[in-house]
Amino acid sequence: MKKIINKPENFVDEMLSGILKAHSKDFKKADQSLREIVRKDAPVEDKVAIATGGGSGHLPVFLGYVGHGLCDGCAVGNVFASPSAAEMYNVTKAIDSGKGVLYLYGNYGGDVMNFDMAAEMAAADGIEVKTVLVRDDLATGEDISKRRGVAGLFYAYKIAGAAAEKGLDLDEVVVVTEKALANTRSLGIALSPCVIPESQRPTFTIEDDEMELGMGIHGEPGIERTELKTADKIAEIMIEKILADGPYQSGDEISILVNSLGATPKEELYIIYNKVADLLAEKEIKVYRKYIGEYATSMEMAGMSITVIKLDEELKSLLDAPAYSPFFEQSDIVNRG
Amino acid sequence: MKKIINKPENFVDEMLSGILKAHSKDFKKADQSLREIVRKDAPVEDKVAIATGGGSGHLPVFLGYVGHGLCDGCAVGNVFASPSAAEMYNVTKAIDSGKGVLYLYGNYGGDVMNFDMAAEMAAADGIEVKTVLVRDDLATGEDISKRRGVAGLFYAYKIAGAAAEKGLDLDEVVVVTEKALANTRSLGIALSPCVIPESQRPTFTIEDDEMELGMGIHGEPGIERTELKTADKIAEIMIEKILADGPYQSGDEISILVNSLGATPKEELYIIYNKVADLLAEKEIKVYRKYIGEYATSMEMAGMSITVIKLDEELKSLLDAPAYSPFFEQSDIVNRG
Structure with a gap:
């Protein structure tokens, strides 16, 4: 398992820098940090925004699903590690157009803790946030509420993204995404x-x-x-x-x-x-x-x-x-x- | 390097069978054999047709570039082995709409021998065939005529396919594809x-x-x-x-x-x-x-x-x-x- 890398500690930032150089017409930084990437046209007017995020190492999950008919922004963590609540909050601010933000991500402890904290920070700014957790991995126990999110993230992004693009409001996007994930x-x-x-x-x-x-x-x-x-x-x-x-x-x-x-x-x-x-x-x-x-x-x-x-x-x-x-x-x- | 396969000798045919089941709206067999795959809408009327082919194990090369604005058909060999001249000939017959066929593939000895033989068989049927060899790999010597074809195949397919879709005639498709490959x-x-x-x-x-x-x-x-x-x-x-x-x-x-x-x-x-x-x-x-x-x-x-x-x-x-x-x-x- 040989890798084509420079210094291991620069793995994530060099990858993100490469992605931004390659796709500057599609992506931009929410603010200053490479770890907070949003659609180039964010905030998209009159549309529910969708934020996702998680550890690196899963491309195209998570950042690869930021785009038209998909998500609006992504907080990017180290390899297999949650991004911070501050990064999620900055993404949230950069994508909200006033119609609210859906947090849509995989059910992992660190991500849940940080996204919940970011939602509180956003609420203090008057940004309405709802959360849908992706929990599709049936190998992770009988209790569906405790299951982890894996490739089902793809369908979550595709369905929620299309619903938001179509003009559904935040509650409606939540309902149809929950229905998709129950299936x-x-x-x-x-x-x-x-x-x-x-x-x-x-x-x-x-x-x-x-x-x-x-x-x-x-x-x-x-x-x-x-x-x-x-x-x-x-x-x-x-x-x-x-x-x-x-x-x-x-x-x-x-x-x-x-x-x-x-x-x-x-x-x-x-x-x-x-x-x-x-x-x-x-x-x-x-x-x-x-x-x-x-x-x-x-x-x-x-x-x-x-x-x-x-x-x-x-x-x-x-x-x-x-x-x-x-x-x-x-x-x-x-x-x- | 563990593999998810059944019997190794069925690797190619089971893969092709899976591709046909998955993409039955896009692909069909030229005749009876799984090794001869063409666009579902082949022959496409009033368009130069493009045939490619080569050994298996390189997806999306070669078969993955059969489609709209790309190639019209593909002869599929065993892993890293040339398909037969007969397979190439059957693909040729299934895609020709009367405007001629471009053979576009990588410069490997077995493929060249078999495609040349297929071109002779097609000529006997009155089908005009021209050949453009992809020779983009600069690691394979100073003499460009002897270089092998690698990922440059992608650009060859994209350019030639778009030219054919646009309505250029066979000679014109050859010229623009040769120009692309010289670059x-x-x-x-x-x-x-x-x-x-x-x-x-x-x-x-x-x-x-x-x-x-x-x-x-x-x-x-x-x-x-x-x-x-x-x-x-x-x-x-x-x-x-x-x-x-x-x-x-x-x-x-x-x-x-x-x-x-x-x-x-x-x-x-x-x-x-x-x-x-x-x-x-x-x-x-x-x-x-x-x-x-x-x-x-x-x-x-x-x-x-x-x-x-x-x-x-x-x-x-x-x-x-x-x-x-x-x-x-x-x-x-x-x-x-």
Whole structure:
């Protein structure tokens, strides 16, 4: 796990500096700090603003989903570490247009504490803030309120972002995002760790012939460690657990995200999808729109995750809305499968 | 380098089967074989058709660039192995609308032999075929005619595809694509090999503290093996060699592609870009449009490449044209940096 870096302690700031140089038409700093990035056109007039944030090392999560039809701003932490409440607050001030701000991020302790503090600071300024936590990872326990957020963040951003762009008010954006997330479940497997630049240490150890089901994107322990199974068997286990946990049944329409955690190539994601498509067809679950690629990563970790979201007409229309950031683009050029 | 696969010998066909299931609105088989994939709307009436092809293991190269404003069809080989002349010929027949077919692919011996044979078979059917070879890898010798094709394939597809979509005839598409490629240079570094599924063997070996400059995307030997340098130093070496080799000078406008070979994460590409942007600014070379991500890979290989193309007004307009495939999308939603 060799890295192309300079000094490890400069990893995040040099990355952000590179992103700002590359995408100066799309992003700007909220104020002075590289750690507070907002849409170039922020605050967007007469629109609910969406703030997100979290630790670095997960591109395109989180910053990559700042853009048109997505989020308005992002507070950026060190690798796998929460940004500060002050950074979140500065982002909030820079994106609020008077219609309120949605905090939309993954359910991790440090992030929750800091975003809650930022919300209080914003309230003191008269900025209305509501929070929706992404808690899609079914590997993190039976109690949904305690689950962590993983690749389901993508659907949260896409749905909430489209709803805000469409002109819904803050309460309405909260309602439709909560509905989307109630319909969303994710599960991942890890094959190899990544190395945190600052500590130079791998996030976990694993044998050459093993995989871990349900491992977190920071290397948090999962459900079970087993021998490395075939792609078909992995697809079966993951789809079975996801369908059993979430509100899915025969006749439903869903969208599915098959996500690489970093090093796992697209070729393998499609081998997984080849089986997933058959399993869903057997259960008469129809796939409306699929996303296959790198949507939420853990730097150079090998592994992948599957996220399923059940759709109704409202969610389909929001999912179909155009979106653009330098890291994610969905247009209306052609109809797609 | 663990893989999520079933039987290694089914790697390519299961991947292709997954791609067809996922993207049935975009792709179809030319005839019966999974190894011959064309645009769903092929043949596109009154348009020069573009065929490409090559070995598997490089997604989104080659198949991922079949789409609107890109290529019309692709012959798909085993991992790192040329598809057959018969497969190329079948693709050719399925995409030709009577305006002729451009063969556009990387300069590798097996591919050249088979595409030339396919061109003869097509000629016997009265289909006019012209060939443009992509030879952008400056690490493969002084003699440009013998250089291999790497990530410069992306620009070849984008420019030729836009030219064909715009209605240029076969000779005109050839001319503008040759102009684009005369202006294109690439150079890569490799940090770790990938493993070929069928043989289960890594493409090369390298020490934990080493990098190889100019290594090919199949593990072909490069220019020099050294200790792993810093990102800034790597950027300096690569930009210096690219600018010295190609037709670039102060005042030029270019596009740049910073490409991950697979396992190297986006974070590191932006650390490289952070330095690249400064180096180009020092030389007063203006970056018109940049692409940063996975555009030509070698499965799970760690490493990256830089491709530079000098632009004139014609090339800028073709580069700006909308394009869509399930693997690459560029729209007009917003102006971008």
